[in-house]
Amino acid sequence: MPKLVLVRHGxxxxxxxxxxxxxxxxxxxxxxKEEAFKAGELLKDIRFNVAYTSALTRAQETLRIILEVIGLQIPVIKDQALNERHYGALQGLNKDRARQKxxxxxxxxxxxxxxxxxxxxxxxxxTAARTIPFLERAILGDIYEGNDVLVVAHGNSLRSIIMYLEKLTPEEIIKVELDTGVPIVYEMDKEGNVLNKEIRRH
Incomplete structure (x- = not known):
C-alpha cells in the first residue's frame, strides 16, 4: 500500500x-535543523519515490535534511500551492504585539x-482553495500509481490536506495542532483513501 507522509518544517x-x-x-x-534530522531518522524505513515541498526555504531545507539522512535522491517538486497561509498585514508581527494592536x-x-x-x-x-486542487492533481496522482510520497510543508497548508484526507469538518480542523518536524504517516489505498494513520515521535 502506498504511503503519504506529511511533515511540518522544522x-x-x-x-x-x-x-x-x-x-x-x-x-x-x-x-x-535538528528536528529535520530527527524526522529523517524516523522515516528511514520508507523508500520514497517522490517528494513535494513549498516555494519557501524553511520547508525546502527541512526536506533536504530529511532526504540526506534517509540517503535518498528522488525527484523534488516545489510549488507555492503548498506555501504557508498568507498572513497579510500580520506577517512579521510578534503575536503578542498583534494582540495589543x-x-x-x-x-x-x-x-x-x-x-x-x-x-x-x-x-x-x-489556503485550502489552492492546496487541495494541487493535492488532488499532483500528490494523489502519485498515490494512485502506488508511489510512496513525502510532503514537507507548513502548519496551515498541511492542516488543509489533513482536513481533506481525514474528512474533518471546519470545526474539527481548527482544533488540530501540528508540531514542527513530526512525521504523520498515512497508509493509503490506490483510490486515495486513508487506511491507517501513525504519528511518529522520538
Whole structure:
C-alpha cells in the first residue's frame, strides 16, 4: 500500500520569536535543523519515490535534511500551492504585539477560525482553495500509481490536506495542532483513501 507522509518544517527563526511568518522566507534555527534530522531518522524505513515541498526555504531545507539522512535522491517538486497561509498585514508581527494592536479576540479569530482572514491575508479556507486542487492533481496522482510520497510543508497548508484526507469538518480542523518536524504517516489505498494513520515521535 502506498504511503503519504506529511511533515511540518522544522522550527524557523520567526517561530522562535513568536512572529507571524506566512510567505516571508525565514530560515531554520539550529533546533529546526535538528528536528529535520530527527524526522529523517524516523522515516528511514520508507523508500520514497517522490517528494513535494513549498516555494519557501524553511520547508525546502527541512526536506533536504530529511532526504540526506534517509540517503535518498528522488525527484523534488516545489510549488507555492503548498506555501504557508498568507498572513497579510500580520506577517512579521510578534503575536503578542498583534494582540495589543488589534485585540486578543480578533487575533484569536484570525488564527483559529476556518473562514475569517486577517487584513490582506488568507483564511484556512482560502489556503485550502489552492492546496487541495494541487493535492488532488499532483500528490494523489502519485498515490494512485502506488508511489510512496513525502510532503514537507507548513502548519496551515498541511492542516488543509489533513482536513481533506481525514474528512474533518471546519470545526474539527481548527482544533488540530501540528508540531514542527513530526512525521504523520498515512497508509493509503490506490483510490486515495486513508487506511491507517501513525504519528511518529522520538
Amino acid at each position: 522550527q524557523s527563526f520567526w517561530n522562535l520569536q513568536n512572529r507571524f511568518t506566512g510567505w516571508v522566507d525565514v530560515p531554520l534555527t539550529e533546533k529546526g 488589534y485585540g486578543a479576540e480578533i487575533v484569536h479569530l484570525w488564527r483559529r477560525s476556518y473562514d475569517i482572514a486577517p487584513p490582506e491575508g488568507e483564511s484556512l479556507k482560502d
